[in-house]
Amino acid sequence: MTEAALEVTGLSRSFGGLRACDNVTFAVPHGSLSAVIGPNGAGKTTVFNLVTNLYAADEGEVRFYGTPILGLQPAEIARMGLIRTFQSARIYPGMTSLENVLAGAHLHVRAPAWRQMLWLGGARREEARLAARADALLDLVGLAPFRDAAATDLPMGAQKLLEVVRALMAEPRLLLLDEPAAGLNDAETADLAELLRAVRDSGITVMVVEHNMSLVMGVADEVIVLDAGSIVARGTPREIQRNERVIAAYVGQET
Amino acid sequence: MNQLIQIVIGGLLQGSVFAVVALGFSLVFRVTGAINLSQGAFCVVGALMMYTLQVDFGLPVPVAFVGAVLGTGLYGAVLGAATFVPAVSRLPQSSLFVMTGGILTLTEGLLLVVWGSQPYALPPFSGEAPVQIVGIRVPTQGFWIAGATLAIIVTLWYLLTRTTAGMALRACAENRLAGRLMGIDVPRMTLASFVMAALLGGISGIVVAPITSLEFDTGAFFTNFGFISVAIGGLGSFAGVIMGGLLLGVAEQLAAGYVSSLFANGLALGLLLAVLLWRPNGLFSAAERRQDVRDEQRIHRAIVRIEGKGGLVFAAFALALLMALPYLFPGRGILNSLVITGILYISVIGLDLLMGYAGQVSLGQAGFMAIGGYTAAILATKYDVAPLIGILAGMALAIGAAILLSLVTVRLRGTFLALATLAFGLMVDSLTVGLADVTGGPSGLAGIPSFSLGGMSFATPFQMYYLVAGVIVVLMVLLQGLVRSGFGRALKSVRTDQTAAAALGVNVPRYKMAAFVISAALGSLSGSLYAFYFHFLSPEMVGAPRSFEMISMLIAGGEGTLVGPVFGVALLTLLPTVFQPFAYYKTFAEGLLLVACFLWLPDGMFGTTATWVSRLVRRWSGRDAVALVPGSQPP
Numbered sequence: 001m002t003e004a005a006l007e008v009t010g011l012s013r014s015f016g017g018l019r020a021c022d023n024v025t026f027a028v029p030h031g032s033l034s035a036v037i038g039p040n041g042a043g044k045t046t047v048f049n050l051v052t053n054l055y056a057a058d059e060g061e062v063r064f065y066g067t068p069i070l071g072l073q074p075a076e077i078a079r080m081g082l083i084r085t086f087q088s089a090r091i092y093p094g095m096t097s098l099e100n101v102l103a104g105a106h107l108h109v110r111a112p113a114w115r116q117m118l119w120l121g122g123a124r125r126e127e128a129r130l131a132a133r134a135d136a137l138l139d140l141v142g143l144a145p146f147r148d149a150a151a152t153d154l155p156m157g158a159q160k161l162l163e164v165v166r167a168l169m170a171e172p173r174l175l176l177l178d179e180p181a182a183g184l185n186d187a188e189t190a191d192l193a194e195l196l197r198a199v200r201d202s203g204i205t206v207m208v209v210e211h212n213m214s215l216v217m218g219v220a221d222e223v224i225v226l227d228a229g230s231i232v233a234r235g236t237p238r239e240i241q242r243n244e245r246v247i248a249a250y251v252g253q254e255t
Numbered sequence: 256m257n258q259l260i261q262i263v264i265g266g267l268l269q270g271s272v273f274a275v276v277a278l279g280f281s282l283v284f285r286v287t288g289a290i291n292l293s294q295g296a297f298c299v300v301g302a303l304m305m306y307t308l309q310v311d312f313g314l315p316v317p318v319a320f321v322g323a324v325l326g327t328g329l330y331g332a333v334l335g336a337a338t339f340v341p342a343v344s345r346l347p348q349s350s351l352f353v354m355t356g357g358i359l360t361l362t363e364g365l366l367l368v369v370w371g372s373q374p375y376a377l378p379p380f381s382g383e384a385p386v387q388i389v390g391i392r393v394p395t396q397g398f399w400i401a402g403a404t405l406a407i408i409v410t411l412w413y414l415l416t417r418t419t420a421g422m423a424l425r426a427c428a429e430n431r432l433a434g435r436l437m438g439i440d441v442p443r444m445t446l447a448s449f450v451m452a453a454l455l456g457g458i459s460g461i462v463v464a465p466i467t468s469l470e471f472d473t474g475a476f477f478t479n480f481g482f483i484s485v486a487i488g489g490l491g492s493f494a495g496v497i498m499g500g501l502l503l504g505v506a507e508q509l510a511a512g513y514v515s516s517l518f519a520n521g522l523a524l525g526l527l528l529a530v531l532l533w534r535p536n537g538l539f540s541a542a543e544r545r546q547d548v549r550d551e552q553r554i555h556r557a558i559v560r561i562e563g564k565g566g567l568v569f570a571a572f573a574l575a576l577l578m579a580l581p582y583l584f585p586g587r588g589i590l591n592s593l594v595i596t597g598i599l600y601i602s603v604i605g606l607d608l609l610m611g612y613a614g615q616v617s618l619g620q621a622g623f624m625a626i627g628g629y630t631a632a633i634l635a636t637k638y639d640v641a642p643l644i645g646i647l648a649g650m651a652l653a654i655g656a657a658i659l660l661s662l663v664t665v666r667l668r669g670t671f672l673a674l675a676t677l678a679f680g681l682m683v684d685s686l687t688v689g690l691a692d693v694t695g696g697p698s699g700l701a702g703i704p705s706f707s708l709g710g711m712s713f714a715t716p717f718q719m720y721y722l723v724a725g726v727i728v729v730l731m732v733l734l735q736g737l738v739r740s741g742f743g744r745a746l747k748s749v750r751t752d753q754t755a756a757a758a759l760g761v762n763v764p765r766y767k768m769a770a771f772v773i774s775a776a777l778g779s780l781s782g783s784l785y786a787f788y789f790h791f792l793s794p795e796m797v798g799a800p801r802s803f804e805m806i807s808m809l810i811a812g813g814e815g816t817l818v819g820p821v822f823g824v825a826l827l828t829l830l831p832t833v834f835q836p837f838a839y840y841k842t843f844a845e846g847l848l849l850v851a852c853f854l855w856l857p858d859g860m861f862g863t864t865a866t867w868v869s870r871l872v873r874r875w876s877g878r879d880a881v882a883l884v885p886g887s888q889p890p
Contacts, residue, residue: 078758084758093752095747099744109740119732127739
């Protein structure tokens with residue numbers, strides 16, 4: 001039995017009369033690559049937002065490697081090693097691609113502000129080290145040519161990739177990706193799948209919310225299907241593809 | 256008892272003007288989502304036009320009244336079409352807010368040029384003799400004020416709820432994009448709300464002018480108090496802002512009548528801070544948390560970076576120029592201005608870190624200058640404390656104030672944070688005037704010694720120049736080190752997207768506070784040096800208009816660059832020296848510069864120049880000596 005990176009128990013949240021997230025329970029095993037799928041409005045992103053406390057949950061419990069994290073500030077959750085990206089690629093405007101990626105390393109800047117102020121050797125070496133790592137990551141995803149371009153000038157697909165790379169700079173234990181393939185073409189999606197597998201193999205637990213079935217079915221170890229705020233199915237991609245409730249949720253009531 | 260009733264009536268009259276100004280705020284806010292700081296200026300525009308028509312031209316009151324109201328409306332229309340309307344669609348919220356402050360300054364400057372700096376008072380519409388009602392004396396003008404206010408409220412209510420144009424205005428308020436899709440001409444509605452607000456201001460200014468005295472810069476007073484009324488009442492509700500205005504008027508008159516008129520401002524501001532903290536939505540609105548959750552995504556600045564060797568060359572060149580300037584311009588007048596430029600620049604650097612990097616608008620930077628200036632000056636003159644100790648004490652006090660202010664305002668963002676800093680600046684302002692025993696009051700504090708350090712005195716402009724230059728060099732090295740590293744990136748990420756920053760582990764409140772503390776410390780340092788250099792300090796040298804002036808300097812120079820703002824400071828400090836008649840137009844020019852830079856030069860002088868230089872270098876050498884990246888375009 002592997003340790004659970006994330007354990008969600010009975011998570012619920014209503015907006016007005018709408019149960020956006022209704023008694024959701026699941027666990028993400030350490031070292032796995034899980035995916036959450038579901039039709040529009042199923043509450044996929046809401047689950048992420050509740051886990052990272054962007055919205056407060058009404059009920060439920062969330063444990064991150066055994067520690068309850070519900071109600072902690074988003075920054076504290078990030079500090080514990082749970083890093084997320086956003087559906088709308090929230091890269092920082094007014095910064096270059098490199099600076100954006102470097103900003104992801106915020107939690108790993110060890111030199112205190114006064115050392116940075118004095119241009120001390122240690123602080124500068126650390127900067128150089130982080131920059132080298134950021135360059136390597138940019139190179140890995142093919143964004144090296146855009147290193148010094150304003151990040152907001154990149155096409156949408158590249159911005160999404162940049163956000164993933166920025167999250168990787170934070171060296172997460174668990175990476176939550178919100179629709180990373182939105183805006184990517186087929187070739188880029190294949191590259192992303194490759195990247196996600198590599199990330200998982202490097203020991204980082206990954207969870208994606210995704211619309212793109214070919215990506216999910218290609219890379220996920222386990223798939224959770226949400227509809228109208230509740231989990232309707234979970235299992236391996238093969239199981240999910242044959243599950244009638246899932247087909248019903250996606251195609252409509254035919255059974 | 257009679258005295259109390261009389262004070263309350265006076266307060267209600269005063270308050271009804273605040274209420275009408277607040278209605279103007281609320282109207283523009285509803286249509287555009289922007290706070291228009293120029294609102295109060297239209298009161299003065301209307302009143303001074305009325306003075307010219309009625310007193311200088313001898314027109315009868317009704318004719319002069321109509322003329323003045325139409326004139327105010329026309330001015331509002333031209334100004335709004337040229338500045339506010341294009342800005343609404345182009346600028347992010349916080350910049351728009353600051354830009355309307357520029358429109359206020361511009362209008363004040365224009366009034367100064369046309370009407371001069373003397374106070375004006377209109378003759379009452381129906382004679383001087385007050386009416387006696389059961390032993391209480393009411394000035395006849397009071398009936399005009401009450402009548403005009405009622406008429407305005409009823410007309411506005413009718414227009415907004417009973418006419419098609421009013422519905423269109425309200426539709427814009429709900430959703431601008433949807434309004435456009437429904438065929439509503441949103442820019443025209445924006446202009447309409449701006450002009451209507453100008454008319455409201457003009458009318459209330461005209462009717463109140465006979466019982467108060469107006470100068471070119473009284474507009475800021477109306478803006479402040481109208482704004483405070485809005486904050487008390489809650490932006491969303493017309494009834495709320497009217498109540499807020501009346502309440503504020505009465506509270507202010509009671510404070511002036513029973514405590515001291517010098518503290519009336521301070522008490523009003525205390526009221527504002529209390530409301531902001533206790534009921535952030537205003538006293539009369541539904542209790543939803545007031546928080547500006549919109550993140551600033553529309554930042555279209557160029558990224559100005561000078562790489563590696565280019566940076567070293569630039570720094571060496573700047574250093575050489577800094578050292579040589581007193582020899583290049585030995586004239587006393589210019590050297591004097593250079594010293595002032597340097598001293599103000601120190602404060603503006605702090606402001607740049609806060610606004611340009613951390614993205615927090617502060618309208619109270621001069622308040623920290625006042626803390627530093629007065630602390631050092633009082634310690635030096637009354638207690639014979641060494642200047643350096645005085646400076647450090649001032650900085651400690653300013654840092655304490657900044658920490659306190661950022662702790663109490665931690666929940667506020669955007670416009671409301673700016674409002675709190677404005678209140679802070681005005682509060683310091685009113686303390687420096689009110690605590691006359693300690694600060695010398697409005698007439699100032701004289702006999703401040705020169706700065707000296709271990710027997711070395713910096714008495715001449717020449718000596719002072721090198722002291723200030725030295726401080727600036729040290730600050731530049733330290734802060735450049737800071738902003739090029741992790742700390743700077745964290746600040747910038749807080750500026751552009753607080754949610755994403757927090758998701759990457761940035762402790763957002765702590766970084767905001769750090770930027771605020773550094774900027775307060777630099778403001779204080781600058782204020783102390785200012786006092787030591789002039790040997791004199793008065794409240795208006797470090798008053799609220801100074802805060803706006805420094806913002807103009809920052810924006811004109813180029814925010815978020817640390818180096819850039821020096822060009823803005825130099826421009827606004829040196830021009831009046833080099834070109835004496837310009838001094839008269841200085842206020843106007845400051846406002847114009849701020850507005851124009853926001854509209855047409857978003858990167859400031861530094862950013863724009865750097866872009867041109869980099870293009871030239873690239874053309875000549877065929878390679879990128881200065882790496883420059885064009886800013887992203889707004890959607």
